[in-house]
Amino acid sequence: MSLGRPVVIEARGLGKIYGIDRAPIAALKDISFAVEEGSFVSLVGPSGCGKSTLLQILAGLVPSTTGEVLVDGVAVRQPAPEKISVMFQEATLLPWKRVSDNVEFPLEILGMKAGERRQRAAAMLSLVGLSEFTERYPHELSGGMRQRVSIARALAPDPRIMLMDEPFGALDEQTRIKMGHELLRIWEKTGKTIFFITHSLTEALFLADIVLVMSHRPGQIVGTIKTDLPRPRTYEIIGSAEFGATRNRIWKLISQDDREVNGKGMASL
Amino acid sequence: MTIRRGLMILIVLGLWEAVRRFDLVSPLLLASPTEICGALVKSWFEYVVALRLTVTEILIALAFAWTIGIGAGMIAGLRPLLSETTGPLLSSLFAVPLIGWYPLFMVWFGIGITSKIVYAIVSGFFPIAINTMNGIGALDHQYLLFGKAIGCSRRQIVFRILLPMAMPSIVSGLRIGTGLVVIGVIVAEMLASLGGIGYLISYYRSIYATDHVYLGILLALGCAFAANCGLSLVERRFTSWRVMQIEER
Amino acid sequence: MKSLVLFVQIAFVTVVIGLWAAVSRIGAVDPTILPPPAKVAVALEALLRSNDFLADSLDTVIRVVAAFVIGAPIALAAGFVMGENIGVGRSLSPIFNLVLSVPQSIFLPLFVLLFGLGFTEKLIFGITHVFFVVAVNAMAAVRQVSHGQVMLARSFGANRFRIYRSIYLPAMAPQVVTGLRLGVIFCIIGILLAEMYASRTGLGVLLLRWGESYAVDKLMAATVLISVATIIINETMRIWEVRVGRWRNVVENR
Numbered sequence: 001m002s003l004g005r006p007v008v009i010e011a012r013g014l015g016k017i018y019g020i021d022r023a024p025i026a027a028l029k030d031i032s033f034a035v036e037e038g039s040f041v042s043l044v045g046p047s048g049c050g051k052s053t054l055l056q057i058l059a060g061l062v063p064s065t066t067g068e069v070l071v072d073g074v075a076v077r078q079p080a081p082e083k084i085s086v087m088f089q090e091a092t093l094l095p096w097k098r099v100s101d102n103v104e105f106p107l108e109i110l111g112m113k114a115g116e117r118r119q120r121a122a123a124m125l126s127l128v129g130l131s132e133f134t135e136r137y138p139h140e141l142s143g144g145m146r147q148r149v150s151i152a153r154a155l156a157p158d159p160r161i162m163l164m165d166e167p168f169g170a171l172d173e174q175t176r177i178k179m180g181h182e183l184l185r186i187w188e189k190t191g192k193t194i195f196f197i198t199h200s201l202t203e204a205l206f207l208a209d210i211v212l213v214m215s216h217r218p219g220q221i222v223g224t225i226k227t228d229l230p231r232p233r234t235y236e237i238i239g240s241a242e243f244g245a246t247r248n249r250i251w252k253l254i255s256q257d258d259r260e261v262n263g264k265g266m267a268s269l
Numbered sequence: 270m271t272i273r274r275g276l277m278i279l280i281v282l283g284l285w286e287a288v289r290r291f292d293l294v295s296p297l298l299l300a301s302p303t304e305i306c307g308a309l310v311k312s313w314f315e316y317v318v319a320l321r322l323t324v325t326e327i328l329i330a331l332a333f334a335w336t337i338g339i340g341a342g343m344i345a346g347l348r349p350l351l352s353e354t355t356g357p358l359l360s361s362l363f364a365v366p367l368i369g370w371y372p373l374f375m376v377w378f379g380i381g382i383t384s385k386i387v388y389a390i391v392s393g394f395f396p397i398a399i400n401t402m403n404g405i406g407a408l409d410h411q412y413l414l415f416g417k418a419i420g421c422s423r424r425q426i427v428f429r430i431l432l433p434m435a436m437p438s439i440v441s442g443l444r445i446g447t448g449l450v451v452i453g454v455i456v457a458e459m460l461a462s463l464g465g466i467g468y469l470i471s472y473y474r475s476i477y478a479t480d481h482v483y484l485g486i487l488l489a490l491g492c493a494f495a496a497n498c499g500l501s502l503v504e505r506r507f508t509s510w511r512v513m514q515i516e517e518r
Numbered sequence: 519m520k521s522l523v524l525f526v527q528i529a530f531v532t533v534v535i536g537l538w539a540a541v542s543r544i545g546a547v548d549p550t551i552l553p554p555p556a557k558v559a560v561a562l563e564a565l566l567r568s569n570d571f572l573a574d575s576l577d578t579v580i581r582v583v584a585a586f587v588i589g590a591p592i593a594l595a596a597g598f599v600m601g602e603n604i605g606v607g608r609s610l611s612p613i614f615n616l617v618l619s620v621p622q623s624i625f626l627p628l629f630v631l632l633f634g635l636g637f638t639e640k641l642i643f644g645i646t647h648v649f650f651v652v653a654v655n656a657m658a659a660v661r662q663v664s665h666g667q668v669m670l671a672r673s674f675g676a677n678r679f680r681i682y683r684s685i686y687l688p689a690m691a692p693q694v695v696t697g698l699r700l701g702v703i704f705c706i707i708g709i710l711l712a713e714m715y716a717s718r719t720g721l722g723v724l725l726l727r728w729g730e731s732y733a734v735d736k737l738m739a740a741t742v743l744i745s746v747a748t749i750i751i752n753e754t755m756r757i758w759e760v761r762v763g764r765w766r767n768v769v770e771n772r
Contacts, residue, residue, distance in 0.1 A: 081420035092415045096510040106419040354526040364752035365745045366707045372729030452621035474627040489624045
């Protein structure tokens with residue numbers, strides 16, 4: 001499933017087991033995939049299948065039990081904030097800091113000087129369209145705006161890779177669609193590699209070049225689908241026959257797995 | 270609004286004064302505002318000395334109670350295992366009537382300023398520690414992940430993310446603890462002391478000088494009020510974002 | 519988890535007593551100030567058999583119970599009325615909150631001045647300690663009774679009594695018990711303080727007297743006894759609080 005670019009993230013046989021001594025729970029099992037530079041990859045799967053765990057392993061926040069993750073050919077064992085940025089479902093903005101200070105915060109930790117920080121933060125906020133809100137506090141902003149600040153913050157260190165864990169999950173549908181467009185615009189402008197986790201089939205397909213489909217816990221990759229839809233993408237594409245067909249393929253993969261799990265009578269989650 | 274309040278205060282003061290002027294209440298039971306002021310003017314120096322002692326004791330006790338309380342709360346709060354086991358312990362100990370321990374403190378630390386300060390510190394310690402511990406422990410896991418993801422060291426996570434987030438809890442603990450410290454000092458002075466506002470209140474009560482008793486109590490209340498105001502300043506400085514958040518609602 | 523908590527509490531007590539014994543043994547502290555645990559245990563046993571001590575203890579207990587038994591029902595009623603009747607609540611509750619935020623103990627000399635040194639003065643002092651905290655909690659408890667549930671019950675034709683019993687009571691119970699628990703604790707504190715300050719009988723007087731005469735073994739024995747008794751009362755009421763709040767499925771509030 002290649003787009004013809006160098007591989008930037010490679011997962012090999014990732015597995016994660018929790019509670020090894022007591023009642024071991026396998027969250028992930030034998031996950032392998034490759035993400036190419038500058039591509040937009042979505043991961044879609046049912047709730048509780050271990051998507052977040054996978055993302056945390058990719059980010060170096062949590063160690064895997066088996067297998068490894070290579071970024072640029074080097075094994076990931078801890079966070080690499082200059083290279084990799086992470087976004088969560090909640091914006092996790094620091095409520096006592098203004099918007100601009102929030103965006104500057106990762107840069108502060110990385111040791112960037114104040115003047116440079118200010119410039120980058122202003123640039124990123126302008127990129128996400130929030131230049132007028134730099135002096136506000138997070139509680140003054142709507143959910144969508146907060147996530148945009150979060151995107152600006154994730155972009156600030158100019159990472160090559162962005163990992164996103166259902167960043168639009170807490171937003172209403174219309175805001176979600178708008179944010180999706182925004183994200184694609186930013187992605188096309190900056191050329192970063194984006195790994196995007198969602199439980200929405202539509203969102204996964206709409207945004208990505210490649211969709212990885214994950215099974216129930218223990219999470220495994222049950223399918224890799226190349227989206228093959230033209231860019232730039234607009235909302236209308238969701239109504240097209242092609243889109244529908246591809247989405248059905250994804251759905252089949254998921255529900256097949258569902259049937260297998262339920263059919264065998266195992267506890268599904 | 271403030272005019273209305275000022276007017277109400279004036280009316281109350283007036284009634285208060287009148288009740289005594291017209292001898293509606295015995296001078297033994299109630300002292301009028303003018304009598305209270307008279308007492309203050311008469312014994313001005315004595316009260317200044319006493320106030321200085323009391324305030325010193327309060328400030329020292331506060332300094333210790335705040336640092337030990339917040340420190341202990343932080344240490345306990347940062348380790349879930351620790352907070353889950355010591356939390357209930359602290360809460361149980363908090364119920365103990367500390368006043369019962371004061372005679373023992375007097376034996377251990379003498380009648381002087383030390384026993385009062387120790388008593389006040391212990392009084393204030395529990396709510397501060399408990400609230401700090403809860404504030405830090407209750408933190409959303411995602412913030413910790415976020416801190417790690419951007420490359421924060423453990424120290425940075427604690428001081429730049431956890432602590433500011435926990436500030437509202439810590440401040441509410443400080444509020445309760447500070448109140449208890451102030452009462453602790455004054456009550457200890459009332460029971461066994463050679464100086465301070467509490468001592469004066471007690472002394473004048475024993476000679477039935479009602480005006481002085483009222484004066485002393487008002488001064489004691491003044492200390493409590495001042496401490497509270499000081500705390501509000503701290504609150505504003507460190508948790509203004511929370512105040513704004515609540516106001517928005 | 520619960521057993522671990524219990525273990526830690528027991529371990530804490532053991533460690534404290536152990537350190538205490540060790541420090542006494544090596545003579546690091548003046549034994550007139552800190553007698554060894556054994557001596558205190560002996561004193562404790564003697565106290566529990568001494569009629570005088572029991573008489574004083576009874577005095578204290580009677581005062582606490584009387585203040586609570588008189589103060590709590592009035593406070594509950596007052597809190598209930600303040601919560602139900604919005605007008606009354608709005609005018610009175612700021613005053614109540616003000617009183618709660620002001621340290622009541624400071625007023626003790628005034629109480630003595632106004633009411634003298636007898637049983638009445640202590641009783642009233644104790645009652646004020648109970649009253650405000652129970653009332654404020656009762657008011658909060660009433661306020662959070664679900665309006666929707668009440669209307670639903672009324673639509674089923676339930677009479678007033680039924681509504682109070684089946685809806686108000688369970689909804690209010692946890693917070694009311696919290697208030698009562700705090701009321702007992704505050705009452706004990708108030709009575710002890712009043713006894714220490716100006717009384718001829720009671721545990722407070724004994725403690726102060728023993729402190730002044732350096733009868734440290736008796737002092738420590740009595741102090742520990744009172745502390746343990748209060749902890750037991752507190753924990754018992756907490757258990758009640760949790761049991762009564764089980765329907766809430768909320769982690770017990772500490």
